[in-house]
Amino acid sequence: MRYFSVYEGTQLVGQVYLHDIDWQSGEALIGYDLFEPRFRGRGIGTHALTLLQQYAAASTSLTSLIIITVEDNHASRRIAEKCGFVPTGAARENLRWIVWRWDVRRPLALRHRDLENDAL
Numbered sequence: 795m796r797y798f799s800v801y802e803g804t805q806l807v808g809q810v811y812l813h814d815i816d817w818q819s820g821e822a823l824i825g826y827d828l829f830e831p832r833f834r835g836r837g838i839g840t841h842a843l844t845l846l847q848q849y850a851a852a853s854t855s856l857t858s859l860i861i862i863t864v865e866d867n868h869a870s871r872r873i874a875e876k877c878g879f880v881p882t883g884a885a886r887e888n889l890r891w892i893v894w895r896w897d898v899r900r901p902l903a904l905r906h907r908d909l910e911n912d913a914l
């Protein structure tokens with residue numbers, strides 16, 4: 795688990811995290827929520843998810859991030875879509891859940907460093 799608290803200013807408003815991390819396959823699931831309705835619908839979720847994607851790309855070897863949303867959670871589906879996740883079908887556990895995937899895009903500088911390491 796890689797867990798991050800989400801703050802607006804000094805106020806704790808939510809959480810975003812990687813869980814069920816499989817370092818062998820390079821896949822991890824994402825969870826997010828803002829604790830109170832008054833914090834929602836103001837772009838905080840999109841911002842937090844973007845930062846988590848940047849963290850995964852810059853600081854982990856993960857290759858694929860996964861979000862599972864329920865069919866009628868429109869805000870959750872929308873932020874997945876806005877952050878570049880692609881719906882890949884229904885979850886095995888429940889056909890009403892949607893599985894979204896994002897292939898981790900590494901920053902260019904990191905890719906160059908990877909290449910140097912490969913050459914050593």
Ligand SMILES: CC(C)(COP(=O)(O)OP(=O)(O)OC[C@H]1O[C@@H](n2cnc3c(N)ncnc32)[C@H](O)[C@@H]1OP(=O)(O)O)[C@@H](O)C(=O)NCCC(=O)NCCS
Pocket residue numbers: 826827828829833834835836837838839840841862863864867868869870872873
């Ligand atoms: C899901 C959640 C983290 C999203 O964070 P957020 O800060 O509310 O999301 P944002 O404000 O960044 O973006 C929400 C988007 O969904 C859209 N949206 C919200 N409610 C919607 C609805 N009922 N129908 C359609 N679109 C909706 C908004 O219009 C916005 O899209 P836009 O920027 O294109 O207008 C937050 O709403 C939350 O904590 N919800 C309760 C817990 C939860 O559902 N967690 C996820 C479980 S998978």
